[in-house]
Amino acid sequence: MNKKFRPIKLDDLAKQLKVSKVTISKALRGHPDISPETTEKVKQLADKLGYMPNILARNLSSRKSNTIGLVVPKIAHIFFSTVIEAVYDKAFENNYEIVLTVSQEHAERERKHIQSLLSMRVDGLIVSVTQETKDLSIYERVIQQGVPLVFIDRVLPIKGVSTVTVDDRGGAFSAVDYAIKKGYKKIAHLGGYHHINIGRLRYEGFIEAMNKYRIPVNPNLVTEGGFSEEDGYNGFMKIFKKGSVPEYVFAVTYPVALGMYAAALELGLKIPQDIEVTCFGKNSFDRYIPSVFNFINQPAKDIGTEAVKLMLDQINNPKEFEAKQIVLKTQLVIKGLENNKSFIP
């Protein structure tokens, strides 16, 4: 039991077939140098013996890893898990491996992960930064090392980097535009940090709509914070304690809306009867069951898919590379009031 099993290597195959290991190596990779018959023989033997190439050796030797590093702030949130899954699927389709790391919203952890990924010599890096990332130095290093980099959703202002985002400002605008047209005056925004694009742009979209209709922005109804349930809870409590109860809340993310919902519940306020809520992103089962929130639909899958496409482009045609900024359309989906029997389990 558990006897020290030595994996088969090229040499072993070479000896058995009485050819050189180069022949084996080429045959296994379908190199045109090798005759079809030899190739066939080699493959059969490899199969029979259960040969598995040592990827470490291969990558070391070829200076190519066929691997893309992926760095995200969270996994256990539907937006990210959907993006991640799409990245995996698209990469798999193209015979690329993904090495995923999670920063848990800690900039320092993010740094470490990127270092590891560079150490692994990944062929490229797809990153969505933490809500606290401010130091750009590690990314400048990535670029300096010539490692392709694509930011998704949460991006940093660095020249020459491709990005895949959604129309944050436009989405936000439409959510608030809708509210104003519906006649709401007391409109709140539970916002994200302004030092990061999604926080800033969604805030700007909110302001833009308010300005368009000359609705004064009540600072007591606007918060700036993180993107989690807790932030939503705290944000709404803060607003409530200032004595203002909004008629409408535009939340920067779905988790923030959830946190806000919990706070409202505690305060005896009903959603959507007392307060109508719209957020960026949505739950995972809106296909099945109507939501009590309106939401701005973010094409999470497409973000992942497009990011991989950009990455592969850049890896395969480094010469012609130029940074692209892909901005995907969002869509406002109204669900709340007309369907106020709607549960979501």
Next chain:
Amino acid sequence: MNKKFRPIKLDDLAKQLKVSKVTISKALRGHPDISPETTEKVKQLADKLGYMPNILARNLSSRKSNTIGLVVPKIAHIFFSTVIEAVYDKAFENNYEIVLTVSQEHAERERKHIQSLLSMRVDGLIVSVTQETKDLSIYERVIQQGVPLVFIDRVLPIKGVSTVTVDDRGGAFSAVDYAIKKGYKKIAHLGGYHHINIGRLRYEGFIEAMNKYRIPVNPNLVTEGGFSEEDGYNGFMKIFKKGSVPEYVFAVTYPVALGMYAAALELGLKIPQDIEVTCFGKNSFDRYIPSVFNFINQPAKDIGTEAVKLMLDQINNPKEFEAKQIVLKTQLVIKGLENNKSFIP
């Protein structure tokens, strides 16, 4: 722009410090061979020059990767994304890397991933199998190669493999026991495939409870299928078309319950007023907002954490290894009827 940057290597440091690269290598890893002063000097220079060890070379040479492969059927479901996140956290804590792959419930893809992972020479494998996995051969190979293996949640009947699961049978029993005590007679089970443990054991728990109280099991109220929303939807529709409307549904997973909910909605049935529902697992925000389903709480985080612990144990003490079966307790949480105002957004 993008000039071909050659990463610094041990030799470069060695030359600058006029010592051998062995000294550098040891110093960097804090090897006791090297004097504190030298170590300090080396580390400083490495820092200054932004040295990053080439992990591929290191792993190839040391035959150790400090990496654990993780294979799951899905990412974008709260149960798995929570488990995954916990695995990442625990591994990070112990300076291990995780390489995650997703089978998307396809046995063939699972096979390929495991091959890749073995090719990468991961130090161990944590796996939750697909709903269609039946062929054990790849796992037997893993074991034969002496690669530590831990199954989580969905396990295969292979001797000598550690597993981390929850008390599936007991959890199921409690859900049905509760229903019977409450007086329900028409009790349905939207079940999972019996060839996989969670499907089989949850079914058995259901049967056990029914038998205990001598309630006849109506085959028209029992289904066997997959674990997704779609399966829940189809399962309930099938039951309904047979003319039976249950008073109580015990669903094998949360996604199945969601699908069933959607079907009920279409059929004009109200949850929980018309049908009370209990499922294994839960949504991601039950901490914030009451659910319309009762649920059997699965400690998803603990599953991930315990799996990594088992894995590290096995990696670090291969001699004393013996397979352990960890079975975590579940807990029935009743939410439905007494709180029928409960939304979940």
Next chain:
DNA sequence: ATGAAAGCGCTAACAC
């Protein structure tokens, strides 16, 4: 305490 030699398993470049 430090270093020289050997090699991890593979691929690239160039012969033949």
Next chain:
DNA sequence: GTGTTAGCGCTTTCAT
């Protein structure tokens, strides 16, 4: 078509 020669960048003996 096939093989030879050199590494890839690191870690391991094993000397010194």
